[in-house]
Amino acid sequence: xxxxxxxFTSGIALGVVFxxxxxLVKPIGVSTQFVIFDGIxxxxxxxxxxxxxxxxKSGYASTNAYLNKSGGKxxxxxxxxxxxxxxxxxxxxxxxxxxxxxxxxxxTAADRIAxxxxxxxxxxxxxxxxxxxxVGGVVTLFGVRLAGGCMSGHTMSGIMQTSxxxxxFAIGVFLTAIPLAILLYGRR
Numbered sequence: 001x002x003x004x005x006x007x008f009t010s011g012i013a014l015g016v017v018f019x020x021x022x023x024l025v026k027p028i029g030v031s032t033q034f035v036i037f038d039g040i041x042x043x044x045x046x047x048x049x050x051x052x053x054x055x056x057k058s059g060y061a062s063t064n065a066y067l068n069k070s071g072g073k074x075x076x077x078x079x080x081x082x083x084x085x086x087x088x089x090x091x092x093x094x095x096x097x098x099x100x101x102x103x104x105x106x107x108t109a110a111d112r113i114a115x116x117x118x119x120x121x122x123x124x125x126x127x128x129x130x131x132x133x134x135v136g137g138v139v140t141l142f143g144v145r146l147a148g149g150c151m152s153g154h155t156m157s158g159i160m161q162t163s164x165x166x167x168x169f170a171i172g173v174f175l176t177a178i179p180l181a182i183l184l185y186g187r188r
Contacts, residue, residue: 004105018160025084027161029153031144032074033089039067039078050079121185 005013021028039062043049053061057071060079067074077083099105110119113126122128144150147169149158155173158166 014156015160018156022157022160027153027157028088029150029157030085030089030092031141031150031153033085034141035066035145036074036077036081036086039064039074040081043078050075052079117185 018028039049042064048063050060050062050067052059053072055061056068056075058073058076060072060075062068062072062075062078064075067078077086107115110116110124114122114124114129118129140151144154147154147165149165149169151173154163154166154169159170160166
C-alpha cells in the first residue's frame with residue numbers, strides 16, 4: 001500500500017465522519033452551496049437581490065424565489081456565507097490540497113490527463129475527457145438539484161438516516177451509472 005487506505009478502512013472512516021456530522025451538526029450535503037455561491041456572486045453585482053427583512057423567519061429576504069424559500073434561509077446564507085455548510089465545502093478543497101501535499105495519491109502525468117481505462121478506450125487526448133466530465137458533472141448537478149439534494153446528501157446521509165428518498169436516489173444512480181459505464185468502457 002502506498003499511503004492509501006484500503007476500501008474497507010476508507011468506508012469505516014467515511015461512515016464515522018458522516019455519523020459524527022449528523023450527530024454533532026447536521027447531515028452532510030453540498031450541492032446547495034453551489035446555489036449559495038452563485039447567490040454570493042449575484043449579490044455582489046446586484047443591490048436588490050438580498051435585503052434584511054424583519055418579517056422573514058431568517059431576517060433576510062430575496063427577490064429570487066429559490067433564495068427566498070423557507071423564510072429566507074438561503075437568502076441569509078448568501079448574505080452571511082460563513083456557516084457550517086459553506087465552510088465544509090471550502091474544507092473539502094483544502095483537504096484535497098493537504099492530501100496531495102502529505103503523501104496522498106500521486107497520479108502519473110498521463111493519468112492526470114486521462115485515467116488508464118479512458119486512454120485504453122478513447123486514446124491519450126484529454127480534451128474529450130474534459131468535455132465529457134464537464135457535461136456529466138452538469139447533468140449530475142442538475143439532476144441532484146432537481147431531486148432536492150445532492151449525491152452525498154441523498155445517498156450517504158440519506159441512507160444513513162434510513163430515508164426512503166435516499167434509497168430511491170441511490171437505486172436510480174446505480175441503474176443509470178452501471179449501464180452507462182458498460183456502454184462507455186465495455187464489459188471488461
